[in-house]
Amino acid sequence: MKITLSLIKADIGSIGGHTKPSDDMMKAAKKSVAKAVKDGLLIDGFVFHTGDDIALLMSHTHGSDNPEIHTFAWDTFIKATEYADECGCYGAGQDLLVDAPSANLRGAGPGVAEITFDFNRKEPRPAESFMIFAADKCGPGAYNLPLYLTFSDPMYCAGLMLPKMMKGFSFTIIDMEHKGADSIIELNAPEDIYKMAILLRDNERFGIKAIKSRMYDEQCVSVSTDRLHTIAGKYTGKDDPVALIRNQGIFPAPEEVVSPYVKVHYVGGGARGSHNMPLMPVKMNTAITGIYCLPIVSCLGFSLNKKGGFSDFYVDFFDNPAWDYVRLKAQQKAIEIRSQGFSGPAMLPYQELEYSGFRDSMEDLFKQFKIVKKD
Ligand code: 13P
Ligand code: MG
Ligand code: MG
Numbered sequence: 001m002k003i004t005l006s007l008i009k010a011d012i013g014s015i016g017g018h019t020k021p022s023d024d025m026m027k028a029a030k031k032s033v034a035k036a037v038k039d040g041l042l043i044d045g046f047v048f049h050t051g052d053d054i055a056l057l058m059s060h061t062h063g064s065d066n067p068e069i070h071t072f073a074w075d076t077f078i079k080a081t082e083y084a085d086e087c088g089c090y091g092a093g094q095d096l097l098v099d100a101p102s103a104n105l106r107g108a109g110p111g112v113a114e115i116t117f118d119f120n121r122k123e124p125r126p127a128e129s130f131m132i133f134a135a136d137k138c139g140p141g142a143y144n145l146p147l148y149l150t151f152s153d154p155m156y157c158a159g160l161m162l163p164k165m166m167k168g169f170s171f172t173i174i175d176m177e178h179k180g181a182d183s184i185i186e187l188n189a190p191e192d193i194y195k196m197a198i199l200l201r202d203n204e205r206f207g208i209k210a211i212k213s214r215m216y217d218e219q220c221v222s223v224s225t226d227r228l229h230t231i232a233g234k235y236t237g238k239d240d241p242v243a244l245i246r247n248q249g250i251f252p253a254p255e256e257v258v259s260p261y262v263k264v265h266y267v268g269g270g271a272r273g274s275h276n277m278p279l280m281p282v283k284m285n286t287a288i289t290g291i292y293c294l295p296i297v298s299c300l301g302f303s304l305n306k307k308g309g310f311s312d313f314y315v316d317f318f319d320n321p322a323w324d325y326v327r328l329k330a331q332q333k334a335i336e337i338r339s340q341g342f343s344g345p346a347m348l349p350y351q352e353l354e355y356s357g358f359r360d361s362m363e364d365l366f367k368q369f370k371i372v373k374k375d
Contacts, residue, residue, distance in 0.1 A: 003043075003119040003308045004066070006058045007132050008073040009224065009242045010110040013084025013092035014052035018137075018237075020287035021049050024083040029054055032076040041072060044309035050298045051136025051288040052091070053240045054080060059308050064114040067103030074101055077110065094237045095228065107231055111140070111224030113244045119308055124164070124216055124250045128304040131254060131317070133243040135279065136288060138269030138295035140176060140225045140241040141203025142279055146260035147221060147243075148200055150252050151211050152189035157256040164215065164250045172210040173199050176227045184209065204268050204352050207241075213250055220246040235357070238273040247301075254301055258317055261297065264330040266337070268348050269295040274358060275347055276337060280330035283319035292334050 015022045026049065033045035033056060046057040056076060062069050077096060084092035101108035119128060135142050149156040151169045159165050168189045173196065175183040187196050199206040211221035223243040228236050247254050261281045270277035271293040282296045299318055303311040340346045353359055 001061060001119055001308070002063070002116055003128075003304065004060055004063055004069075004114060004116040005130065005244055006060065006064070006066075006069055006073070007055060007113045007134075007222075007224075007242045007244050008058070008070075008105060008110055009053050009055040009134060009240065010077045010095040011053045011091060011136075011237055011240060012077050012081045012094060012096065013089035015087070015089055017090055018052045018293075019289060020052055020285070021054050021080070022083060022087055022089060024087065025054065025080040025089070028080040028083050029056065029076055032072075032079055033058070036072055041068065043307060046302075046310060046314070048134070048284050048298075048300070050134035050282070050284070050286065051240070051296055053134060053136050055132070055134045055242055057132055057302075057310075059304065059310065061308070064116045065104055065106075070101070070103060070105040070112070073110065074105060074108070091237065097228065097232050097236065106226055109226075109228060109231065111226060111239065111242050113222040113224045113242050115219050115222045115244055115246065117218060117246070119304065121306070124218075127248070128246070129248050129254075129301065130244060130246045130304075131257060131299055131301045133245070133297055133299050134240075135242075135295060135297040136240045137238055137273070137277075137293055138240065138267045138279060138297075139204055139273075140207045140223065140227060140239045141200075141205075142241060142267040142269070142295065142297070143223055143243050144200045144203050144206070144208055145263070145265050146257075147208045147211065147223075148193075148196060149260040150257050151221070152193050152196070156259050157252045159252050159256055165213070165252070167213075167215040169220075170212045170214050171196060171208055172212075174207050174209040174225050175205065176207050176225055177205050177230060179230055182209075188214065204348070216250050218246075218250065220251045235273065238269050254317065258299060261299075261318075262326055264326060264333055266333070267295050268352060270334075272358075274353055276345055278330040278333040278337075280327055280334075281318040281323050282327070284316050290331075292338050294330060294334055 097109035207225040264278040301315040
């Protein structure tokens with residue numbers, strides 16, 4: 001049988017500022033997902049939040065881009081938004097950018113990552129294990145560097161030297177500034193890695209959308225790559241992407257997937273979505289309460305049981321003392337870059353501020369410039 005994993009997220013409001021959703025919002029989303037499992041639309045479902053973004057993880061047999069699943073996710077976000085509205089939460093319904101979406105949520109605001117695959121518990125996938133990532137206060141290119149390192153560099157992923165992975169992986173990279181239909185390019189690791197680097201250098205414009213095993217022609221990665229400002233034409237909040245990654249066996253192991261996060265690399269985001277800040281790994285359901293509004297990322301692991309449902313529990317990868325050291329490193333890097341305030345690389349370049357209020361402030365000043373003749 002074919003199983004689809006759908007990971008769909010939205011920021012639909014949060015308490016005390018852009019920190020975390022309220023308990024009532026979470027309850028409403030969980031109730032909606034539990035009902036969909038009971039009614040048979042979903043095989044299984046799981047709801048959690050990272051900062052102020054609620055993510056719905058669903059397994060089902062309806063395929064990717066399925067109208068019923070996307071409509072269900074939208075309706076679930078609408079239900080939770082009612083509670084956000086009721087309690088006066090900040091940014092109620094923030095990522096729901098259209099009045100009523102067409103059958104597909106892509107282009108409507110919520111972030112979507114989906115993979116459909118054969119599920120038969122036979123070789124090459126006798127067991128199906130996967131990880132989900134959810135990030136807050138950052139753009140959709142936040143996963144570019146970690147994914148590039150895991151899927152193309154044996155310095156980070158020794159598994160790439162094994163026969164099952166030696167042929168490499170093919171990357172689908174999307175131009176996230178392109179409006180309407182997707183503008184994508186396929187590049188192969190290892191032979192195209194310099195070409196990949198020239199694109200992935202720019203996390204604000206280009207994003208890894210999907211990765212496939214070249215040997216088995218199996219998709220193992222899907223990332224939500226829609227940019228809210230490309231849809232809305234203005235800054236409405238940061239994109240805060242999610243990613244699905246199948247792991248083990250013919251794909252990298254979880255430790256190879258998480259190891260690049262030790263870098264706490266700088267990503268676009270932070271306060272007002274306008275700074276360069278390190279990405280801090282955190283446990284599930286962490287609120288944004290730290291200084292500087294650090295971008296955060298959480299990572300959970302699941303296995304699929306015989307019915308295509310989730311194992312009775314999940315593993316929270318970043319909820320481990322090993323990551324405390326990494327979190328401190330992130331804080332130190334944040335303090336360093338923020339010590340220069342607004343100056344130079346501490347803030348994002350003009351084109352990234354283009355859609356926000358910063359642009360209005362600058363436009364106003366541009367008008368006051370005068371051309372003076374040289375003597
Ligand atoms: P969110 O997109 O998570 O709401 O964050 C927006 C922001 O501007 C933070 O300062
Ligand atoms: Mg928010
Ligand atoms: Mg958010």
